[in-house]
Amino acid sequence: KNPEGRDLVCTKFSQMYTENSIDFPLESREVDYRERMIACYPIHPEIFDRLYEDWATLDKFQRTRGVLRLMAAVIHELWMGNDSSAMIMPGSIPMDVPIVRDELTRYLPEGWNAIVDREVDGKKSIPYEKDQNTPRYGRKLAARRVARTIMIGSAPTNRAQSVRGIETSHIRLGVVQPGESIADFNDALNTLQGSLAYLYTNPSGNRFWYDTRPTLRKTVEDRSTQVPLSHARRQLMAPA
Numbered sequence: 001k002n003p004e005g006r007d008l009v010c011t012k013f014s015q016m017y018t019e020n021s022i023d024f025p026l027e028s029r030e031v032d033y034r035e036r037m038i039a040c041y042p043i044h045p046e047i048f049d050r051l052y053e054d055w056a057t058l059d060k061f062q063r064t065r066g067v068l069r070l071m072a073a074v075i076h077e078l079w080m081g082n083d084s085s086a087m088i089m090p091g092s093i094p095m096d097v098p099i100v101r102d103e104l105t106r107y108l109p110e111g112w113n114a115i116v117d118r119e120v121d122g123k124k125s126i127p128y129e130k131d132q133n134t135p136r137y138g139r140k141l142a143a144r145r146v147a148r149t150i151m152i153g154s155a156p157t158n159r160a161q162s163v164r165g166i167e168t169s170h171i172r173l174g175v176v177q178p179g180e181s182i183a184d185f186n187d188a189l190n191t192l193q194g195s196l197a198y199l200y201t202n203p204s205g206n207r208f209w210y211d212t213r214p215t216l217r218k219t220v221e222d223r224s225t226q227v228p229l230s231h232a233r234r235q236l237m238a239p240a
Contacts, residue, residue: 090174091145154209165209
């Protein structure tokens with residue numbers, strides 16, 4: 001209905017990708033990508049890429065019906081919440097809303113709902129807590145947007161895959177909008193990496209993914225908290 005406004009938004013995104021070329025994927029700087037943004041508007045192409053390239057690999061995922069059902073739920077929730085984002089991006093997907101969360105986790109093995117609720121989105125989640133405690137995150141929901149983007153880009157991957165997760169350049173592609181600080185989202189990612197129990201990264205630190213198994217760091221931390229307790233019990237039970 002407003003082609004001028006659409007074209008202006010897509011141009012600003014395209015300029016941001018070009019001016020910050022080191023932070024975003026190579027393809028986002030191409031003229032063809034701007035044309036894709038215009039064609040997909042108001043939905044960012046990265047959503048469709050993740051759904052059709054990653055989620056479509058799941059046996060139960062229905063490429064057409066599944067995508068339409070998910071996006072209908074997302075658009076309804078964003079409209080009801082008066083969302084003012086320039087485009088609907090992976091980081092915009094409100095996974096704290098059961099109908100949206102369940103539309104995604106229905107295709108995944110058991111155990112994902114609890115991970116989403118604790119490590120991705122919702123008022124009891126760690127990303128929500130980080131946003132609340134850090135004003136420069138909270139103003140733009142930086143931690144939650146990063147966590148949502150990683151979830152969309154990594155949940156469908158198979159543990160047997162040699163290369164897992166979503167690249168940091170694609171995480172930024174899924175969250176940053178024109179006028180926002182890229183550094184804030186990078187910082188939020190680092191904060192989540194040190195705080196979440198089910199968020200993994202590769203040795204070079206440029207790919208991230210969620211898994212239903214806790215990280216080694218989390219396992220070690222849990223066991224370390226049990227050691228003093230066991231030691232204290234032995235001391236109490238020892239003969240005087």
